[in-house]
Amino acid sequence: MSEFTGNHILTVNQFNRDAIEKVFDVAHTMQPYARRQKRTTVLDGAILGNLFFEPSTRTRVSFGTAFNLLGGEVRETTGMSSSALAKGESLYDTARVLSGYSDIIAMRHPAAGSVAEFAEGSRVPVINGGDGANEHPTQALLDLFTIKREVEYQGKGIDGLHIAMIGDLRYGRTVHSLSRLLCLYKNVRFTLVSPKELAMPQPIIEAIENAGHQLTVTEQLEGNLDVDICYQTRIQEERFPSQEEANRYRGKFRLNQSIYTRHFQSRTVIMHPLPRDSRAEANELDNDLNLNPNLAIFRQTDNGVLVRMALFALTLGVENLVTKYERDVIWHSNKSSD
Ligand code: NCD
Numbered sequence: 001m002s003e004f005t006g007n008h009i010l011t012v013n014q015f016n017r018d019a020i021e022k023v024f025d026v027a028h029t030m031q032p033y034a035r036r037q038k039r040t041t042v043l044d045g046a047i048l049g050n051l052f053f054e055p056s057t058r059t060r061v062s063f064g065t066a067f068n069l070l071g072g073e074v075r076e077t078t079g080m081s082s083s084a085l086a087k088g089e090s091l092y093d094t095a096r097v098l099s100g101y102s103d104i105i106a107m108r109h110p111a112a113g114s115v116a117e118f119a120e121g122s123r124v125p126v127i128n129g130g131d132g133a134n135e136h137p138t139q140a141l142l143d144l145f146t147i148k149r150e151v152e153y154q155g156k157g158i159d160g161l162h163i164a165m166i167g168d169l170r171y172g173r174t175v176h177s178l179s180r181l182l183c184l185y186k187n188v189r190f191t192l193v194s195p196k197e198l199a200m201p202q203p204i205i206e207a208i209e210n211a212g213h214q215l216t217v218t219e220q221l222e223g224n225l226d227v228d229i230c231y232q233t234r235i236q237e238e239r240f241p242s243q244e245e246a247n248r249y250r251g252k253f254r255l256n257q258s259i260y261t262r263h264f265q266s267r268t269v270i271m272h273p274l275p276r277d278s279r280a281e282a283n284e285l286d287n288d289l290n291l292n293p294n295l296a297i298f299r300q301t302d303n304g305v306l307v308r309m310a311l312f313a314l315t316l317g318v319e320n321l322v323t324k325y326e327r328d329v330i331w332h333s334n335k336s337s338d
Helices: 017-029 058-069 091-098 114-121 137-153 173-182 202-210 243-249 257-263 297-315
Strands: 038-040 047-052 073-078 104-109 126-131 162-166 189-193 214-218 229-232 269-271 326-328
Touching: 017 137, 017 297, 047 058, 058 073, 058 104, 058 126, 058 137, 058 297, 091 104, 091 114, 104 114, 114 126, 126 137, 137 173, 137 229, 137 269, 137 297, 162 173, 173 202, 202 214, 269 297
Parallel strands: 047 073, 047 104, 104 126, 162 189, 162 229, 189 214, 229 269
Antiparallel strands: 038 326
């Protein structure tokens, strides 16, 4: 049992450095199961309600995969129009009902604050899988887990990190949550690159300043940046008042190998929460970066499974029982060599 047991995960504000370390420690222990070297049935019989009322591929599937890897079962509801919310049901009622069918719920919804509102009606823990432009706490944890691994490989830690965040910092919930988590560390330098209209919201700027971090705000990539992490984002077209407005910014922040070489160091790690918009008019992370060893985007997605497994194990209070319910994998698995 830990401070996580039985509790919702709604915002990164719930976490301090010790709690983050605990999640990361448990995430490390999940590696043999994610790599199919072993399997565990510690959540045998448990049901995850996976409710996604907004488009999602990796967050939805990695929540489900993480739960399956712990031996649990997944019930999915996707799309607003196929749920009773389209008939005018309140989030409270939906939560009251669906929490009767699940042991834990992961939820994504287009409105800021909606997952917290839903959690008030839920009788089981609720994990926020993204609420509008507000927060995406599990993505921030997997991003930070990735940052930690990548910089540790270079002999550094998160304290003293220099990160550039690029693109749509206004509507991008992943950079909101990640910035808040980084406020728990020491001497972090932020370089925020976006058009004025898509700037990081003021409360987050204030949190960065109050944490005593160095902050540079600029409208375009300029000069040679001495950054450890380049965190690229997608223009969040679905959150703009109109498509025309979103189109205005599409393609403004392309990153390819030659732009990378011009502005970054050979050690700079490239991250993106994905999906990357690969349409020619956007091409925000060119395929010519695929061979760059510093492109960490697929390490991020793999790490997402470990972190979500850890959050499920901690929330359901089984983090110390995982090995007790361990078994051998009897099929051939290519993943074991990952
Ligand atoms: C992000 C999201 O949904 O906020 N994707 C994700 O969860 N990995 C970022 C995005 O959609 O651009």
